[in-house]
Amino acid sequence: MLRLIPALFSLFFLASVTNQSVEAVATIDIQNMNLPDLNQLKENPSFTWWSEFGNTLVVGGEYNRLISAGSTFQSLWPQMKRERLAIIVAGHRNELPEKTPIIAKSGRLILTTKTSSLLSDDHMKVMNLETNKVYVQSAIHNPSTEVLTPNQTTSAKSAMDDVDAVRWYSDVGTLTNWNRHISSVDIVSARDWFKTQFEMLNPSSVNLQKFSVNGRDAWNVIATFNESDKNDIYIIGGHYDSISEQTSRSAPGAEDNATGSAGVLELARVFASKKSDATLIFITFSGEEQGLIGSKAYVRNLPAATRARIKAVITMDMIGYSKDDSEDVLLETSQEFKSLSAQLARVSTLVPGLKYFTTFNPFGSDHMSFIDNSIPAILTIDNDWGDYPAYHRTSDTIDKVSRDMGTAILKMNAAALAIMIES
Ligand SMILES: [Zn+2]
Numbered sequence: 001m002l003r004l005i006p007a008l009f010s011l012f013f014l015a016s017v018t019n020q021s022v023e024a025v026a027t028i029d030i031q032n033m034n035l036p037d038l039n040q041l042k043e044n045p046s047f048t049w050w051s052e053f054g055n056t057l058v059v060g061g062e063y064n065r066l067i068s069a070g071s072t073f074q075s076l077w078p079q080m081k082r083e084r085l086a087i088i089v090a091g092h093r094n095e096l097p098e099k100t101p102i103i104a105k106s107g108r109l110i111l112t113t114k115t116s117s118l119l120s121d122d123h124m125k126v127m128n129l130e131t132n133k134v135y136v137q138s139a140i141h142n143p144s145t146e147v148l149t150p151n152q153t154t155s156a157k158s159a160m161d162d163v164d165a166v167r168w169y170s171d172v173g174t175l176t177n178w179n180r181h182i183s184s185v186d187i188v189s190a191r192d193w194f195k196t197q198f199e200m201l202n203p204s205s206v207n208l209q210k211f212s213v214n215g216r217d218a219w220n221v222i223a224t225f226n227e228s229d230k231n232d233i234y235i236i237g238g239h240y241d242s243i244s245e246q247t248s249r250s251a252p253g254a255e256d257n258a259t260g261s262a263g264v265l266e267l268a269r270v271f272a273s274k275k276s277d278a279t280l281i282f283i284t285f286s287g288e289e290q291g292l293i294g295s296k297a298y299v300r301n302l303p304a305a306t307r308a309r310i311k312a313v314i315t316m317d318m319i320g321y322s323k324d325d326s327e328d329v330l331l332e333t334s335q336e337f338k339s340l341s342a343q344l345a346r347v348s349t350l351v352p353g354l355k356y357f358t359t360f361n362p363f364g365s366d367h368m369s370f371i372d373n374s375i376p377a378i379l380t381i382d383n384d385w386g387d388y389p390a391y392h393r394t395s396d397t398i399d400k401v402s403r404d405m406g407t408a409i410l411k412m413n414a415a416a417l418a419i420m421i422e423s
Helices: 004-015 035-042 063-067 150-162 165-176 187-199 254-272 293-300 304-309 335-348 367-371 403-420
Strands: 023-029 049-054 056-062 075-077 085-089 104-106 109-113 126-128 133-138 205-213 216-225 233-239 279-285 310-316 327-332 354-359 377-382
Touching: 023 063, 035 056, 049 104, 049 109, 056 063, 056 104, 150 254, 150 403, 165 187, 165 254, 165 403, 187 205, 187 216, 187 254, 205 293, 216 254, 216 293, 233 254, 233 293, 233 403, 254 279, 254 310, 254 403, 279 293, 293 367, 304 310, 310 335, 310 367, 310 403, 327 335, 327 403, 335 354, 335 377, 335 403, 354 403, 367 377, 377 403
Parallel strands: 049 133, 233 279, 233 310, 310 377, 327 354
Antiparallel strands: 023 056, 023 075, 049 056, 085 109, 085 126, 104 109, 133 354, 205 216, 216 279, 327 377
16 A cells, blocks of 8 residues: 655655755565566665565665665655664554554564654564565565475375365354453363363373463363374464453454364364374463463473474464455464475465465464474464454454455365375
């Protein structure tokens, strides 16, 4: 979208400041730009630096040179020094301080300016902008080059076909009937429901793992299939607790995260009867909203020998919202586990209409509890989640969840897991 007003305003302003060198920042829509053109754009001598945020390239340089660079800008921020820019991680709180300008936004990151209210906000994670750095990359700028063998394609497609969109969506609805805030008595019903659903699949075991959140008891639900003390382990996880602005009244948490936790159950159903040498563990976590407490407790209690057997952890948090017609998924992990991202990107091409974005700047969801302990983990999240209007509100209800969006991510994860457990 073109931000005409600040641009025009600044032109008038600049007309009165002659012969002065002014640093400026601009954004360019690179959504439909091919990779060679993008690489060339980054080399444009009029830009002294760039940073990539998914569909947006942010560039900086001296104002006059910038506007003569021959690019069509999405937005232009004159008199904007690079040092003034800050990146904040969306999702650490509900709303940005007033008058926070959004220069670029992608994945879970927002590029804005350092304001005093921002810097003094303890709940906000603020980082300096690094230049000439890719923060989030879209699929066309990071195409998957790995090829699937015919056998891999067959197992992936079989697992994808077993994902039942109607069943998953119905489960999302069931979960929203309970207030799943950690302080609500209803969260126990959700816990027991997961336990029963897992037990119906005849796993090796289903355990409730108890831990404490601010003095209250909370439980992870852990279903293990093909349990052994020597197999490779693959984990699928997502939190089932929820939050809202009025937790004593309701916290339906449809998108956040009935979608992901019902997704864990759906994948357990898909894989319960599949033959494999691997141990598969499906976990619905609690205490995520208070600081990943359930997943931290899970990792903390893992014996070293078990940790070493974990080959991959795929988490799902907010997989069912799409603000437009396109289905976009964000694959979020650290540099260290890039190959995991590549494996998911590779199978995403089997899911019609699904587009992926990749980022190696992971934050604030259950994947972190594993990544921070050097266990390979990746978060799969819908890429529009940052625009979700009912985020952490009592209005986070099932009507806002897209069945197609959630199903696309579930199919991708099913395909990825099917291939992982074969190799
Ligand atoms: Zn969440």
